[in-house]
Amino acid sequence: MTSALPFSRARLACLALALGLAPSFVFAAPPPAPGAPSAQAAPTTQAMIEQIATRWTGSFDNHRQVAANLERGAPAAPELTRERRTMQVLRLDSPQLGEVVLYYEEFRDTQPGKAHRQRVVSLVADAASGQVRAKQLFFDQGPAYDREPLTSAAVAKLPPSSFRHEANCDLYFTWQAAQQRYRGSMRPRTCVYPHPVDGMVYAEFDMLLYPDQLWYRDRSLRVADGSIRGEIDGFSWLLFDRAAPPAIARQQGVWKGTFRRYDADGRLAAEFPSEIVTRVENRDGQLRYRQTNRYSPAGAPPQVIESSGVIRGGRIEFANERLTGWSMDVPGDASGRSSVLVMQYQDGSGLVVHEIISLSEDGRRRSRAAQYLEGGRLLRRTLIDEVKATDDWAGYDAAR
Numbered sequence: 001m002t003s004a005l006p007f008s009r010a011r012l013a014c015l016a017l018a019l020g021l022a023p024s025f026v027f028a029a030p031p032p033a034p035g036a037p038s039a040q041a042a043p044t045t046q047a048m049i050e051q052i053a054t055r056w057t058g059s060f061d062n063h064r065q066v067a068a069n070l071e072r073g074a075p076a077a078p079e080l081t082r083e084r085r086t087m088q089v090l091r092l093d094s095p096q097l098g099e100v101v102l103y104y105e106e107f108r109d110t111q112p113g114k115a116h117r118q119r120v121v122s123l124v125a126d127a128a129s130g131q132v133r134a135k136q137l138f139f140d141q142g143p144a145y146d147r148e149p150l151t152s153a154a155v156a157k158l159p160p161s162s163f164r165h166e167a168n169c170d171l172y173f174t175w176q177a178a179q180q181r182y183r184g185s186m187r188p189r190t191c192v193y194p195h196p197v198d199g200m201v202y203a204e205f206d207m208l209l210y211p212d213q214l215w216y217r218d219r220s221l222r223v224a225d226g227s228i229r230g231e232i233d234g235f236s237w238l239l240f241d242r243a244a245p246p247a248i249a250r251q252q253g254v255w256k257g258t259f260r261r262y263d264a265d266g267r268l269a270a271e272f273p274s275e276i277v278t279r280v281e282n283r284d285g286q287l288r289y290r291q292t293n294r295y296s297p298a299g300a301p302p303q304v305i306e307s308s309g310v311i312r313g314g315r316i317e318f319a320n321e322r323l324t325g326w327s328m329d330v331p332g333d334a335s336g337r338s339s340v341l342v343m344q345y346q347d348g349s350g351l352v353v354h355e356i357i358s359l360s361e362d363g364r365r366r367s368r369a370a371q372y373l374e375g376g377r378l379l380r381r382t383l384i385d386e387v388k389a390t391d392d393w394a395g396y397d398a399a400r
Contacts (some may be wrong), residue, residue, distance in 0.1 A: 045130060045132060048132045048175060050100070053123060055182065055210070055211060056089050056104075056121075057089045058089060059243040060088075060242055060243060061086050061240060061313075061314075062085050062240045065238070066081055069082055079233060080234075080236070081236065083108055086313055088312055090104070091103075092152060092155065093156055094155075094157075096159060097122055097137065098123070101120065101123075102121045102123070104117070104118070104119055105150075114148070115149045115150075116146055118139065119137065122134070123135075133172055133173075136171065137165055138163060138164045140164045168186075168187065169186060169190075169203060171185060171186060171207060172184060172187065173209075180210070181210050183209075185206045185207075186205050190202070191203040198229045200223040208237070213242065216237070217233075217237050217238065243314065245280065246316065247329045247336030249280050249287070249289065249311055251278055251357075251366070252278045252279055252393060253277075253388050253389070253393055254276075254277050254388065255366060255386040256387060258274065259272055259382065261381075262381045263380055264378050264379060270297060273295075274293070274384055275292075275294040276293050277291065277396065278290075278291045279291070280311070287310065287311035287312075288309075288310055289308065289310060290307070291308075292306055306320060314328055314329070315328040322345060322347070323346060325344065326341070328340060336359075337358065337359040337360070337361065338358050338359070341353070343355075350374055350375060351374045351379070352372075352374075355369065355371075363388070365387055366384075366387075368386070
C-alpha cells in the first residue's frame with residue numbers, strides 16, 4: 001500500500017474542515033520510513049547519493065492521480081493530469097558512465113510502444129554546493145522524445161560517446177528534513193537550448209523523491225519574453241506511486257502437486273507428480289522472475305523447464321526455450337487470489353495457452369486449469385493441484 005500524499009498540516013486541516021471532519025483526523029503522522037535520514041541530522045553527500053538512488057529506482061505509476069482527476073467530474077483542463085504514465089528506473093553497472101548510474105524510461109498510455117522520456121543519470125557529489133548532482137546524459141542519436149525502448153543490458157554497455165551531457169540541465173538534490181524528502185531542481189534559467197519554432201528557450205524541471213512516491217513537473221519558457229512555450233499538465237506535479245508487485249508474484253515458493261492432462265473430449269491422458277519453484281528477486285531496482293517446472297512422468301525421463309522474466313506494469317513477462325508469455329492478477333478481484341496466464345509457443349504453430357490460477361485463502365493451496373488452443377480449436381486441457389511445500393525457495397535451491 002502506498003503512503004498518503006504528503007500535504008502540509010495546514011492544508012490538510014482546511015480540507016478536513018471543508019469536508020466536515022475534525023481537523024485532528026488528519027494529524028496522525030505515519031512512522032518514519034525505513035532507512036530515511038534523521039530529521040535532526042543532515043546526511044552526508046555520499047549517503048544522500050545512495051538514498052536518492054534507492055528512492056529513484058523501481059517501477060512507478062500515476063494511475064491514482066489520473067483516477068482522482070477523472071472522478072472529480074470537472075471539465076478537462078491542462079492543469080489536471082488525465083493520461084496514465086508508467087516509469088521504470090533501473091540502476092546500471094556502468095563504471096564508464098559513473099559510480100552510481102540510473103536509467104529510466106517513461107511511457108504514456110496513448111503511445112505505449114515508445115519511451116516518451118528516456119535518460120541516463122549519473123549521481124555525483126557537488127563539492128561547491130554540498131548537494132547531490134544528477135548529471136543528465138541524453139542519447140546522442142535519435143529523437144529527444146518518443147524513442148524506441150532499450151533494454152538496460154544494452155544501455156549499460158554503451159560508451160560515454162553515445163551520450164550528450166548538457167551540464168546546465170543537471171538536477172541538484174537537497175534533503176528537506178521537514179517533509180522527509182529529496183528535492184531536485186535545475187538551476188534557474190540556465191538550461192537553455194534552441195527550439196526550431198520558438199527560438200531560444202530554457203527548461204524548468206523539479207523532482208520530489210519520497211520513499212514510495214516520485215513527483216515531477218516540467219515546462220519550457222521563451223528566453224525573449226519569459227512566456228510559456230510548453231508545459232506538462234499546466235506545470236502541475238505528476239504524482240507517481242511506487243508500483244507494488246502483482247499478487248501473483250507473492251506466490252513465490254516451492255509448490256508440489258499432481259499434473260493431469262486431458263484430451264479435447266475430457267479423457268485423462270496422463271497423470272504424474274509435478275514441482276514448480278517460483279522466485280522473485282530485486283536486482284538493480286528491477287524485479288526479476290524465475291520459475292522451474294519439474295515433471296516426473298512414469299516410465300519417462302524427468303522434464304525440467306526453466307523460465308525467466310521481469311515484473312513490470314502489473315504483469316510478469318517471461319519466456320523459455322519453447323514459450324513466451326505473461327501473467328497478471330484478475331482485474332476486479334480484490335482478494336488477490338486469482339490470476340491469469342497467457343502463453344504462446346515459439347515454433348510457429350500458433351498454439352496458445354490460456355490458464356486460470358486460483359489460490360486458497362491461506363495461500364497454501366493452488367489450483368491451475370489450462371486450455372491449449374490452435375486457431376480457436378481446443379486441443380487439450382491440463383489441471384494441476386498443488387500444495388506449497390515451503391516459502392523459502394532460496395533454502396530449497398541451496399539444499400538440492
